Amino acid sequence: MTRPCNDSFLRALLMEPTAHTPVWLMRQAGRYLPEYRETRARAGSFMQLCMNPGLACEVTLQPLARYDLDAAILFSDILTVPDAMGLGLYFTDGEGPRFERPLREEWAIRDLSAPDPWDHLRYVMDAVTEIRRALNNSVPLIGFSGSPYTLACYMVEGASSTDYRRIKSMLYDRPDLLHHILAVTANAVGAYLNAQIESGAQAVMIFDSWGGSLSPAAYREFSLHYMQRVLATLIREKDGERVPSIVFTKGGGLWLESIADIGCDAVGLDWTIDIGEARRRVGDRVALQGNIDPAVLFASPATIAAEARKVLDGYGAAQTGHVFNLGHGISQFTPPEHVTALVDAVHQHSRLLRQKCS
Amino acid sequence: MTRPCNDSFLRALLMEPTAHTPVWLMRQAGRYLPEYRETRARAGSFMQLCMNPGLACEVTLQPLARYDLDAAILFSDILTVPDAMGLGLYFTDGEGPRFERPLREEWAIRDLSAPDPWDHLRYVMDAVTEIRRALNNSVPLIGFSGSPYTLACYMVEGASSTDYRRIKSMLYDRPDLLHHILAVTANAVGAYLNAQIESGAQAVMIFDSWGGSLSPAAYREFSLHYMQRVLATLIREKDGERVPSIVFTKGGGLWLESIADIGCDAVGLDWTIDIGEARRRVGDRVALQGNIDPAVLFASPATIAAEARKVLDGYGAAQTGHVFNLGHGISQFTPPEHVTALVDAVHQHSRLLRQKCS
Numbered sequence: 101m102t103r104p105c106n107d108s109f110l111r112a113l114l115m116e117p118t119a120h121t122p123v124w125l126m127r128q129a130g131r132y133l134p135e136y137r138e139t140r141a142r143a144g145s146f147m148q149l150c151m152n153p154g155l156a157c158e159v160t161l162q163p164l165a166r167y168d169l170d171a172a173i174l175f176s177d178i179l180t181v182p183d184a185m186g187l188g189l190y191f192t193d194g195e196g197p198r199f200e201r202p203l204r205e206e207w208a209i210r211d212l213s214a215p216d217p218w219d220h221l222r223y224v225m226d227a228v229t230e231i232r233r234a235l236n237n238s239v240p241l242i243g244f245s246g247s248p249y250t251l252a253c254y255m256v257e258g259a260s261s262t263d264y265r266r267i268k269s270m271l272y273d274r275p276d277l278l279h280h281i282l283a284v285t286a287n288a289v290g291a292y293l294n295a296q297i298e299s300g301a302q303a304v305m306i307f308d309s310w311g312g313s314l315s316p317a318a319y320r321e322f323s324l325h326y327m328q329r330v331l332a333t334l335i336r337e338k339d340g341e342r343v344p345s346i347v348f349t350k351g352g353g354l355w356l357e358s359i360a361d362i363g364c365d366a367v368g369l370d371w372t373i374d375i376g377e378a379r380r381r382v383g384d385r386v387a388l389q390g391n392i393d394p395a396v397l398f399a400s401p402a403t404i405a406a407e408a409r410k411v412l413d414g415y416g417a418a419q420t421g422h423v424f425n426l427g428h429g430i431s432q433f434t435p436p437e438h439v440t441a442l443v444d445a446v447h448q449h450s451r452l453l454r455q456k457c458s
Numbered sequence: 459m460t461r462p463c464n465d466s467f468l469r470a471l472l473m474e475p476t477a478h479t480p481v482w483l484m485r486q487a488g489r490y491l492p493e494y495r496e497t498r499a500r501a502g503s504f505m506q507l508c509m510n511p512g513l514a515c516e517v518t519l520q521p522l523a524r525y526d527l528d529a530a531i532l533f534s535d536i537l538t539v540p541d542a543m544g545l546g547l548y549f550t551d552g553e554g555p556r557f558e559r560p561l562r563e564e565w566a567i568r569d570l571s572a573p574d575p576w577d578h579l580r581y582v583m584d585a586v587t588e589i590r591r592a593l594n595n596s597v598p599l600i601g602f603s604g605s606p607y608t609l610a611c612y613m614v615e616g617a618s619s620t621d622y623r624r625i626k627s628m629l630y631d632r633p634d635l636l637h638h639i640l641a642v643t644a645n646a647v648g649a650y651l652n653a654q655i656e657s658g659a660q661a662v663m664i665f666d667s668w669g670g671s672l673s674p675a676a677y678r679e680f681s682l683h684y685m686q687r688v689l690a691t692l693i694r695e696k697d698g699e700r701v702p703s704i705v706f707t708k709g710g711g712l713w714l715e716s717i718a719d720i721g722c723d724a725v726g727l728d729w730t731i732d733i734g735e736a737r738r739r740v741g742d743r744v745a746l747q748g749n750i751d752p753a754v755l756f757a758s759p760a761t762i763a764a765e766a767r768k769v770l771d772g773y774g775a776a777q778t779g780h781v782f783n784l785g786h787g788i789s790q791f792t793p794p795e796h797v798t799a800l801v802d803a804v805h806q807h808s809r810l811l812r813q814k815c816s
Contacts, residue, residue, distance in 0.1 A: 272765065372670065398623055
């Protein structure tokens with residue numbers, strides 16, 4: 101058995117009782133932390149930071165040294181997969197990620213193949229191994245990937261987009277081409293997550309950042325379906341322990357029931373849905389992760405604690421099956437001391453709720 | 459009686475039967491049209507175009523000359539109201555609108571007052587009068603405003619924002635200040651829409667572009683409540699005709715029932731919600747406007763027609779109470795001839811559905 105000392109995160113994902121509601125924050129190792137900015141400067145570039153297992157391990161652990169978090173998440177970027185597919189990822193200051201060779205031509209799309217994660221993404225597996233060793237079974241380590249549709253958005257647009265003009269033109273006029281990209285990418289994502297699990301990731305999360313930009317029918321056909329395919333290929337048990345999976349479609353609140361049905365253990369929620377309503381809608385089928393507005397962290401510590409209590413109260417009396425998180429990644433403008441107020445409020449208030457209940 | 463010859467748009471908003479489903483497009487007078495770009499160049503700047511009633515009338519009519527649209531919408535900008543409140547609106551190339559004096563200090567917030575629309579926004583009323591005269595009762599004219607919360611976002615942030623850091627800090631830490639801004643702005647919006655109605659607008663629409671960035675509780679308190687206040691002050695009848703109102707919160711699909719309850723005649727839908735599901739959720743309380751993905755217009759005319767038919771079929775057999783529209787403003791990259799395919803498909807297929815039904 102390799103369950104970590106603090107296994108509250110894994111237990112909550114599996115709907116098992118916990119002494120408190122576990123909490124971690126999307127993008128918890130990031131620019132809001134001065135120690136992160138220091139390591140990032142030392143690395144040279146963002147990608148050099150991702151590709152150096154020692155430095156990736158260092159920044160993964162930084163938020164755990166500051167805060168009483170219940171999980172660690174691999175420090176990496178969702179675009180490592182298309183980069184390994186040969187698209188040539190690079191970062192420009194202020195404009196975010198870009199690809200040198202975006203997928204625009206039919207021949208390039210037909211040429212696409214899933215990379216061997218043990219070869220082209222070896223640096224990620226080395227980071228996972230090193231982080232697991234450094235965590236020393238204190239808290240679980242989360243591996244992750246972008247969803248096939250979200251990765252395809254970047255691959256076709258060549259950068260982040262506001263209108264998704266190119267990929268949506270393809271979706272409506274050449275669905276065959278987009279389905280081909282998504283099928284290959286789903287294979288790549290499945291193999292990538294399995295390699296992370298083999299390397300030591302104890303749970304995995306699929307980030308569907310852009311599925312929420314689709315119509316309900318297009319979402320089911322081009323995003324949800326391929327996440328279901330990924331989930332179907334995942335290793336479900338490692339060293340005798342279940343490896344739970346979390347699916348998070350930002351802006352997917354209208355489609356919760358469908359997301360809960362694709363074989364994941366937990367569904368991530370952004371902050372636009374009431375978490376109590378979400379629980380009623382999905383019943384006991386899945387755990388829920390979320391969902392405070394990350395902008396709450398700009399407020400005073402007292403307000404942060406009050407808003408955290410509202411989410412916990414809103415979840416309902418039982419408190420089983422809830423992983424507390426932000427509804428989106430933490431902002432770079434968050435004062436680091438405000439995170440302490442959030443994490444401590446979640447632990448204190450969720451313990452109190454359990455006492456009231458029992 | 460002053461109903462226009464083609465009153466299908468007004469009838470649909472009032473849940474009365476129509477021979478076809480009326481259609482208009484958000485931002486139908488805009489940059490995708492070469493004739494608009496020509497007039498815009500002649501005007502000098504975007505604001506000079508808004509402030510010149512003759513030119514505003516010219517661009518309002520341009521899409522009606524090209525397409526068989528069932529309504530005209532006043533050409534203007536939602537930020538004319540905060541500009542009239544003294545914030546100093548200006549436009550920068552590529553960065554969108556900005557305010558010279560964003561609302562940051564408590565004294566400036568306490569100083570805020572609702573402008574007299576007949577004085578500071580006279581140019582808008584003159585445009586409405588001139589457009590009504592030019593339309594010559596062919597199709598109805600829609601007046602509009604931003605919602606109080608959406609206007610407050612721009613007023614506090616000073617520009618468009620991705621994280622709404624400043625207004626959300628105020629929302630959580632100084633709700634009293636934000637409530638003051640919203641109360642004054644709601645008064646301003648109510649007076650502004652009433653002046654448009656007095657000048658000839660035959661329906662009004664409130665654009666809540668940023669309410670969807672809020673948590674459900676914050677949405678109710680800071681956006682929905684103030685739209686309800688605006689609606690309560692509106693002139694409901696003019697020259698013996700009901701003046702219907704439409705409320706559109708982008709990203710508000712989870713909150714439809716609440717939006718339908720604030721006293722509007724119709725609710726606008728973005729493309730992330732299934733329109734049949736929306737109809738079932740709100741019952742017969744309100745008409746629905748929407749909701750095809752504007753990105754569909756990048757596809758081929760045949761695909762556009764097929765997708766338009768899906769929305770009409772999805773709405774359900776009765777077809778009463780539906781105004782066809784995009785789920786968001788038309789993109790500047792839309793080929794103008796593609797709009798013809800959309801408008802004609804809506805008219806043809808909706809006539810066919812009515813024949814099948816009767």
